[in-house]
Amino acid sequence: MRFRELLQSFGFVQHVTHPTHAHARGHTLYLVITKSETVVLSLRVRGMISDHALICIPLKKPSVKAQWVTRRAWRLLSRREAFASDLDVSELCADLDALANMFADDLVQLYSGVLTGLLDKHCPAAKVCCRLKKVTPCLDAECHAARRHTRAAERHFRRSHSSADKLKWDRKTKTMRSPCNDKHDGYWRNEISVNRGNTQGLSRTLHSVLGDSARDDAGPYFQGQGRFRARVHCCNTDV
Numbered sequence: 001m002r003f004r005e006l007l008q009s010f011g012f013v014q015h016v017t018h019p020t021h022a023h024a025r026g027h028t029l030y031l032v033i034t035k036s037e038t039v040v041l042s043l044r045v046r047g048m049i050s051d052h053a054l055i056c057i058p059l060k061k062p063s064v065k066a067q068w069v070t071r072r073a074w075r076l077l078s079r080r081e082a083f084a085s086d087l088d089v090s091e092l093c094a095d096l097d098a099l100a101n102m103f104a105d106d107l108v109q110l111y112s113g114v115l116t117g118l119l120d121k122h123c124p125a126a127k128v129c130c131r132l133k134k135v136t137p138c139l140d141a142e143c144h145a146a147r148r149h150t151r152a153a154e155r156h157f158r159r160s161h162s163s164a165d166k167l168k169w170d171r172k173t174k175t176m177r178s179p180c181n182d183k184h185d186g187y188w189r190n191e192i193s194v195n196r197g198n199t200q201g202l203s204r205t206l207h208s209v210l211g212d213s214a215r216d217d218a219g220p221y222f223q224g225q226g227r228f229r230a231r232v233h234c235c236n237t238d239v
Contacts, residue, residue: 011036018045020053032057066131075199076123083122090114138187139180146176 007014014033021029032055034040039060046054077083087093092114099107150172157165195201 007033008036013038015040015043015057016045016055018053020045020055021051030055034059038062066129068127069130070125071128072119072123072125074123083118086118086121087114090118138184140183143176143180143183146172146180150176 004014012033013036014031016028016030016032019028021027030053032043039062041058041060042056044056046056048054092099092110099110102110150169153165153169153172157169192202195204
Protein backbone atom coordinates (compact mmCIF):
# COMPACT_ATOMS: atom_id res chain seq x y z
CA MET A 1 0.00 0.00 0.00
CA ARG A 2 2.83 2.40 0.75
CA PHE A 3 4.29 1.78 -2.71
CA ARG A 4 0.95 2.53 -4.38
CA GLU A 5 0.51 5.67 -2.30
CA LEU A 6 4.02 6.78 -3.27
CA LEU A 7 3.22 6.30 -6.95
CA GLN A 8 -0.09 8.16 -6.62
CA SER A 9 1.65 11.09 -4.93
CA PHE A 10 3.75 11.54 -8.09
CA GLY A 11 0.83 10.94 -10.47
CA PHE A 12 1.69 7.35 -11.51
CA VAL A 13 -0.34 4.14 -11.59
CA GLN A 14 0.83 0.51 -11.37
CA HIS A 15 -1.39 -1.78 -13.50
CA VAL A 16 -0.13 -5.36 -12.98
CA THR A 17 -2.10 -7.29 -10.33
CA HIS A 18 -1.34 -10.91 -11.31
CA PRO A 19 1.69 -13.11 -10.55
CA THR A 20 4.45 -12.65 -13.13
CA HIS A 21 7.04 -15.21 -12.00
CA ALA A 22 6.73 -18.94 -11.58
CA HIS A 23 8.86 -19.18 -8.41
CA ALA A 24 7.89 -15.91 -6.70
CA ARG A 25 5.14 -17.59 -4.65
CA GLY A 26 2.35 -15.82 -6.45
CA HIS A 27 3.86 -12.36 -6.09
CA THR A 28 4.02 -9.67 -8.78
CA LEU A 29 7.65 -9.45 -9.84
CA TYR A 30 7.28 -7.21 -12.94
CA LEU A 31 5.46 -3.88 -12.96
CA VAL A 32 3.94 -1.64 -15.61
CA ILE A 33 3.86 1.96 -14.36
CA THR A 34 2.31 4.78 -16.37
CA LYS A 35 1.15 8.31 -15.77
CA SER A 36 -2.34 8.64 -14.37
CA GLU A 37 -3.63 10.33 -17.54
CA THR A 38 -2.37 7.49 -19.78
CA VAL A 39 -5.27 5.47 -21.20
CA VAL A 40 -4.65 1.73 -20.84
CA LEU A 41 -6.90 -0.21 -23.21
CA SER A 42 -6.29 -3.61 -21.59
CA LEU A 43 -3.71 -5.61 -19.69
CA ARG A 44 -3.10 -9.33 -20.06
CA VAL A 45 -0.61 -11.49 -18.21
CA ARG A 46 -0.08 -14.44 -20.54
CA GLY A 47 1.57 -17.81 -20.02
CA MET A 48 5.04 -18.27 -18.66
CA ILE A 49 8.09 -17.99 -20.94
CA SER A 50 10.58 -20.04 -18.95
CA ASP A 51 9.92 -18.72 -15.44
CA HIS A 52 8.63 -15.33 -16.51
CA ALA A 53 5.20 -14.18 -17.65
CA LEU A 54 4.56 -12.18 -20.80
CA ILE A 55 2.73 -8.89 -20.13
CA CYS A 56 0.73 -7.35 -23.00
CA ILE A 57 -0.56 -3.81 -22.44
CA PRO A 58 -1.80 -1.78 -25.44
CA LEU A 59 -1.98 1.97 -24.85
CA LYS A 60 -4.12 4.59 -26.52
CA LYS A 61 -2.06 7.04 -28.52
CA PRO A 62 -2.56 10.53 -27.07
CA SER A 63 -4.15 13.01 -29.41
CA VAL A 64 -2.30 16.17 -30.37
CA LYS A 65 -3.92 19.03 -28.49
CA ALA A 66 -3.75 22.71 -29.15
CA GLN A 67 -1.87 24.80 -26.64
CA TRP A 68 -2.32 28.47 -25.84
CA VAL A 69 0.94 30.37 -25.34
CA THR A 70 1.74 34.03 -24.76
CA ARG A 71 3.86 35.67 -27.44
CA ARG A 72 4.80 39.10 -28.60
CA ALA A 73 4.27 40.34 -32.13
CA TRP A 74 7.95 41.03 -32.74
CA ARG A 75 7.32 41.81 -36.39
CA LEU A 76 5.78 45.11 -35.24
CA LEU A 77 9.22 46.21 -34.09
CA SER A 78 10.17 46.57 -37.76
CA ARG A 79 9.06 50.18 -37.29
CA ARG A 80 12.20 50.92 -35.31
CA GLU A 81 12.00 54.70 -35.55
CA ALA A 82 8.99 54.95 -33.23
CA PHE A 83 10.53 52.56 -30.71
CA ALA A 84 13.89 54.36 -30.82
CA SER A 85 12.30 57.80 -30.36
CA ASP A 86 10.31 56.62 -27.32
CA LEU A 87 13.44 55.03 -25.88
CA ASP A 88 15.40 58.27 -26.30
CA VAL A 89 12.89 60.27 -24.28
CA SER A 90 12.39 57.58 -21.64
CA GLU A 91 13.81 57.72 -18.12
CA LEU A 92 16.39 55.16 -19.15
CA CYS A 93 18.10 57.41 -21.74
CA ALA A 94 16.84 60.98 -21.25
CA ASP A 95 19.16 61.96 -18.40
CA LEU A 96 22.19 59.67 -18.08
CA ASP A 97 23.74 61.82 -15.34
CA ALA A 98 20.78 61.02 -13.05
CA LEU A 99 21.64 57.31 -13.33
CA ALA A 100 25.21 57.74 -12.10
CA ASN A 101 24.32 57.58 -8.38
CA MET A 102 21.81 54.72 -8.63
CA PHE A 103 22.54 51.25 -7.26
CA ALA A 104 22.79 48.31 -9.60
CA ASP A 105 19.51 46.76 -8.37
CA ASP A 106 17.69 50.03 -9.03
CA LEU A 107 19.19 50.18 -12.51
CA VAL A 108 17.99 46.64 -13.25
CA GLN A 109 14.46 47.51 -12.11
CA LEU A 110 14.50 50.70 -14.17
CA TYR A 111 15.76 48.81 -17.23
CA SER A 112 13.10 46.14 -16.84
CA GLY A 113 10.25 48.56 -16.21
CA VAL A 114 11.05 50.95 -19.05
CA LEU A 115 11.63 48.27 -21.70
CA THR A 116 8.59 46.28 -20.61
CA GLY A 117 6.44 49.39 -20.96
CA LEU A 118 7.86 50.17 -24.39
CA LEU A 119 7.38 46.59 -25.59
CA ASP A 120 3.81 46.56 -24.31
CA LYS A 121 3.21 49.70 -26.36
CA HIS A 122 4.93 48.74 -29.62
CA CYS A 123 4.54 44.92 -29.67
CA PRO A 124 2.01 43.90 -27.02
CA ALA A 125 1.88 40.31 -25.84
CA ALA A 126 -1.04 38.22 -27.04
CA LYS A 127 -2.24 34.64 -26.58
CA VAL A 128 -1.75 32.42 -29.62
CA CYS A 129 -3.12 28.93 -30.22
CA CYS A 130 -0.34 26.52 -31.23
CA ARG A 131 -0.61 22.90 -32.23
CA LEU A 132 2.34 20.80 -31.18
CA LYS A 133 4.16 18.93 -33.93
CA LYS A 134 6.45 15.96 -33.95
CA VAL A 135 10.03 16.91 -33.13
CA THR A 136 11.43 14.90 -36.06
CA PRO A 137 8.76 14.85 -38.79
CA CYS A 138 11.37 13.90 -41.41
CA LEU A 139 12.05 10.46 -39.91
CA ASP A 140 9.84 7.88 -41.58
CA ALA A 141 9.26 4.15 -41.03
CA GLU A 142 12.50 3.27 -42.84
CA CYS A 143 14.55 5.41 -40.43
CA HIS A 144 12.77 3.97 -37.38
CA ALA A 145 13.38 0.42 -38.65
CA ALA A 146 17.08 1.20 -39.21
CA ARG A 147 17.32 2.55 -35.67
CA ARG A 148 15.70 -0.58 -34.23
CA HIS A 149 18.16 -2.80 -36.08
CA THR A 150 21.08 -0.67 -34.90
CA ARG A 151 19.93 -0.84 -31.27
CA ALA A 152 19.49 -4.60 -31.56
CA ALA A 153 23.05 -4.94 -32.90
CA GLU A 154 24.32 -2.76 -30.05
CA ARG A 155 22.54 -4.86 -27.40
CA HIS A 156 23.96 -8.02 -28.98
CA PHE A 157 27.49 -6.60 -28.81
CA ARG A 158 27.00 -5.49 -25.18
CA ARG A 159 26.20 -9.09 -24.27
CA SER A 160 28.87 -10.85 -26.35
CA HIS A 161 31.77 -8.29 -26.38
CA SER A 162 33.05 -9.94 -29.56
CA SER A 163 34.92 -8.16 -32.36
CA ALA A 164 32.57 -9.50 -35.02
CA ASP A 165 29.51 -8.10 -33.24
CA LYS A 166 31.30 -4.76 -32.80
CA LEU A 167 31.94 -4.57 -36.56
CA LYS A 168 28.34 -5.51 -37.26
CA TRP A 169 27.14 -2.75 -34.92
CA ASP A 170 29.42 -0.22 -36.67
CA ARG A 171 28.09 -1.22 -40.10
CA LYS A 172 24.49 -0.93 -38.88
CA THR A 173 25.24 2.53 -37.46
CA LYS A 174 26.75 3.76 -40.73
CA THR A 175 23.87 2.28 -42.70
CA MET A 176 21.38 4.06 -40.44
CA ARG A 177 23.04 7.49 -40.42
CA SER A 178 23.45 8.03 -44.14
CA PRO A 179 19.76 7.87 -45.27
CA CYS A 180 18.45 9.47 -42.07
CA ASN A 181 20.81 12.42 -42.40
CA ASP A 182 19.90 12.82 -46.07
CA LYS A 183 16.18 12.83 -45.25
CA HIS A 184 16.73 15.25 -42.37
CA ASP A 185 18.69 17.70 -44.54
CA GLY A 186 16.27 17.34 -47.45
CA TYR A 187 13.25 17.98 -45.24
CA TRP A 188 14.56 21.24 -43.78
CA ARG A 189 15.93 22.43 -47.12
CA ASN A 190 12.48 21.91 -48.60
CA GLU A 191 10.86 23.79 -45.69
CA ILE A 192 13.20 26.76 -46.21
CA SER A 193 12.62 26.68 -49.96
CA VAL A 194 8.83 26.59 -49.57
CA ASN A 195 8.87 29.55 -47.14
CA ARG A 196 11.29 31.65 -49.19
CA GLY A 197 10.12 35.25 -49.01
CA ASN A 198 7.76 34.45 -46.13
CA THR A 199 9.30 35.89 -42.97
CA GLN A 200 6.79 34.28 -40.62
CA GLY A 201 7.17 30.88 -42.26
CA LEU A 202 10.96 31.06 -42.03
CA SER A 203 10.69 32.07 -38.39
CA ARG A 204 8.44 29.08 -37.63
CA THR A 205 10.86 26.78 -39.47
CA LEU A 206 13.80 28.15 -37.48
CA HIS A 207 12.01 27.59 -34.17
CA SER A 208 11.10 24.06 -35.27
CA VAL A 209 14.75 23.31 -36.06
CA LEU A 210 15.73 24.59 -32.60
CA GLY A 211 12.99 22.51 -30.93
CA ASP A 212 11.27 25.69 -29.73
CA SER A 213 7.78 24.98 -31.07
CA ALA A 214 5.90 26.02 -27.91
CA ARG A 215 7.98 28.70 -26.24
CA ASP A 216 6.64 30.96 -23.56
CA ASP A 217 7.63 34.23 -25.11
CA ALA A 218 8.29 36.90 -22.51
CA GLY A 219 10.80 38.56 -24.81
CA PRO A 220 14.50 38.01 -25.43
CA TYR A 221 15.38 41.11 -23.42
CA PHE A 222 14.33 39.46 -20.15
CA GLN A 223 15.08 35.77 -20.59
CA GLY A 224 18.50 36.13 -18.99
CA GLN A 225 17.43 38.69 -16.43
CA GLY A 226 17.75 36.28 -13.49
CA ARG A 227 21.39 35.52 -14.31
CA PHE A 228 22.05 39.22 -14.91
CA ARG A 229 20.54 40.11 -11.53
CA ALA A 230 22.71 37.50 -9.80
CA ARG A 231 25.84 38.90 -11.45
CA VAL A 232 24.90 42.43 -10.39
CA HIS A 233 24.49 41.20 -6.81
CA CYS A 234 27.97 39.69 -6.93
CA CYS A 235 29.39 42.95 -8.27
CA ASN A 236 27.76 44.95 -5.45
CA THR A 237 29.16 42.48 -2.91
CA ASP A 238 32.67 42.75 -4.33
CA VAL A 239 32.48 46.56 -4.38
